[in-house]
Amino acid sequence: MHPDLFEDTLFESDTCAHEEANKPFETQRDKEEMRRDYREMHVGEFQDMMWGIYFSRDSKRGVGGTFERLVEEIGELGEALKGEDRKALEEEFADVLAWLASLANIANIDLQKAALTKYGDGCPKCRQTPCKCSFRSQ
Numbered sequence: 079m080h081p082d083l084f085e086d087t088l089f090e091s092d093t094c095a096h097e098e099a100n101k102p103f104e105t106q107r108d109k110e111e112m113r114r115d116y117r118e119m120h121v122g123e124f125q126d127m128m129w130g131i132y133f134s135r136d137s138k139r140g141v142g143g144t145f146e147r148l149v150e151e152i153g154e155l156g157e158a159l160k161g162e163d164r165k166a167l168e169e170e171f172a173d174v175l176a177w178l179a180s181l182a183n184i185a186n187i188d189l190q191k192a193a194l195t196k197y198g199d200g201c202p203k204c205r206q207t208p209c210k211c212s213f214r215s216q
């Protein structure tokens with residue numbers, strides 16, 4: 079980051095960066111603005127990126143072995159959710175997404191197409207955004 083930009087950020091904000099990182103998204107707009115700070119990437123592009131990095135290894139491991147790694151990563155995410163380490167938590171989310179994309183690659187599933195086909199028109203049951211289905215906690 080350019081030093082001037084960093085200084086502006088410091089003076090405009092009355093909360094420290096750590097507090098900022100822990101603040102939940104207030105609105106969909108906040109979420110979208112935060113996302114714009116990063117390189118834009120579609121789900122399919124991320125899946126292609128994982129293909130480029132890991133496909134030759136993952137295809138040797140097979141669907142079963144790769145699924146086991148995804149399950150392990152979900153366990154690690156569960157542990158990170160109990161802690162206070164935001165960076166570790168962020169990394170675990172990234173790992174779960176990476177292993178999910180890898181598994182989709184070797185199972186020959188287009189994640190972006192699958193996600194949009196199922197959720198592109200809102201909730202798959204009631205077709206509303208936000209979902210209007212009766213709430214079930216279990």
Ligand SMILES: [Zn+2]
Nearest residue numbers: 201204209211
């Ligand atoms: Zn619904």
